[in-house]
Amino acid sequence: xxxxxxxxxxxxxxxxxxxxxxxxxxxxxxxxxxxxxxxxxxxxxxxxxxxxxxxxxxxxxxxxxxxxxxxxxxxxxxxxxxxxxxxxxxxxxxxxxxxxxxxxxxxxxxxxxxxxxxxxxxxxxxxxxxxxxxxxxxxxxxxx
Amino acid sequence: xxxxxxxxxxxxxxxxxxxxxxxxxxxxxxxxxxxxxxxxxxxxxxxxxxxxxxxxxxxxxxxxxxxxxxxxxxxxxxxxxxxxxxxxxxxxxxxxxxxxxxxxxxxxxxxx
Numbered sequence: 001x002x003x004x005x006x007x008x009x010x011x012x013x014x015x016x017x018x019x020x021x022x023x024x025x026x027x028x029x030x031x032x033x034x035x036x037x038x039x040x041x042x043x044x045x046x047x048x049x050x051x052x053x054x055x056x057x058x059x060x061x062x063x064x065x066x067x068x069x070x071x072x073x074x075x076x077x078x079x080x081x082x083x084x085x086x087x088x089x090x091x092x093x094x095x096x097x098x099x100x101x102x103x104x105x106x107x108x109x110x111x112x113x114x115x116x117x118x119x120x121x122x123x124x125x126x127x128x129x130x131x132x133x134x135x136x137x138x139x140x141x142x143x144x
Numbered sequence: 145x146x147x148x149x150x151x152x153x154x155x156x157x158x159x160x161x162x163x164x165x166x167x168x169x170x171x172x173x174x175x176x177x178x179x180x181x182x183x184x185x186x187x188x189x190x191x192x193x194x195x196x197x198x199x200x201x202x203x204x205x206x207x208x209x210x211x212x213x214x215x216x217x218x219x220x221x222x223x224x225x226x227x228x229x230x231x232x233x234x235x236x237x238x239x240x241x242x243x244x245x246x247x248x249x250x251x252x253x254x255x256x
Contacts, residue, residue, distance in 0.1 A: 017167040024165060042197045042228045049165040049199045099237040106208050109200035109236050116235045 009072045013052075015060040015085075020049050023070055027081065030072040034079060034139055044079065044137050047114035051083040051133045054092065054110050059085030059131050078119075082134045089127040145169035145195075147176055155187040155252045156180050157223075161194040164202030173202075177209040177220075186218025189251040193224035203238060210242065219243075223251040 004022050005012040011026045013019035027048050031041060052068055060066035066086040073080040092111040099112070115121050120136040145162035158180075160173055180188060190206065210220040222244045225233070233239045245251035 017170075020165050020167045021169070024163075039228065045163070045165075046197055046199045046228075046232070049201075053166050053199070053201065103237055103241050104207055104211055106204040106211075107200070109203060113200055113232065113235060 009074075010069060012067050012069045014064050015056040015062055015066050015068060016064060017053065017056060020052060023052055024049060027070070027072055030074065031079060034074055036079070036137070036139060037141075040137060043117040044081065044135075047117050047135055048081060048083065050110035050114045051135065054090065055083050055085035055087075055131070055133070058090040059087035061087060077139055079137045079139065080134065081136075082132055084132040085130045087130050089125045089129075090131045091125050092123055092131070092133065145172065147172055149176065149180075152189075152248065152252045153255075155189055155255055156185045157189045157191055157248055157252070159191045159194065163196055164198035164205070166199065166201035170201045170205055174205045174208065177205065178212065181209065181212050181216070181218070186213060186216060187255045188213060188218070188220045189223050189245075189248060190220065191223045191248050192226060192229055195229065196226055197228040198232070200236075203232065203236065206242070207238070219255070221245060221251045221254060223248045 001018060002014055004019060009030060011023060013023060024045055055068040056062060069084045071082045095108060095111045097112060098105060098109045114135060118135040119138045122134045124132040145160055145164060148159045150157050158176060164170055164173060213220050222242050225244050233242065245254065
């Protein structure tokens, strides 16, 4: 398996789900000293793996020559993570709400889940130039 | 992710260990689950005590197993669901789909 390219706060991986664990490990390492709780870190890990999965499968259509770039920015009060693919512009907003209709569908929950777990999610869709998902988690003590 | 399995009173208990996010870990769970279903084992419990979190791929595997089993007169139940997975089940309304239990014993006993 080709080695992912890591540079400071960025990791670039081919469109292959086998790299998910590597991305997860990279993000976890970058967030180690942020003061985020275990639960908040799990929210981020789930959200990143969802968005990277979508970028590989729906953005880059599993093309192994197309890559997914993940940037992790730690600010004093928030963590900003961006996931960018090289596809033709997959619009995550068009995914139907999985809690309406048939609940037993096997797929289609990723976007819904990361929108629920993160504090802010923004999409930037450029036809022929990929989709970028920007997700923010605020660094604050968790409500009890 | 590691995966072990055993049988308790005719019920298959699958015990994944580690997070389920897609890739080889998810394939392993999916294949093991469907391997038991093919063997006509219709009562399956998944012990989630050692799975801190899973993403929608993990949820999809559980649903796929559940649907296949229900279509064949069987059932898949969850035991020891951790807080984060419980919250995901709530967000996605899958709490209304899965039966969950606080222990493997309770889950196994519920098949009687």
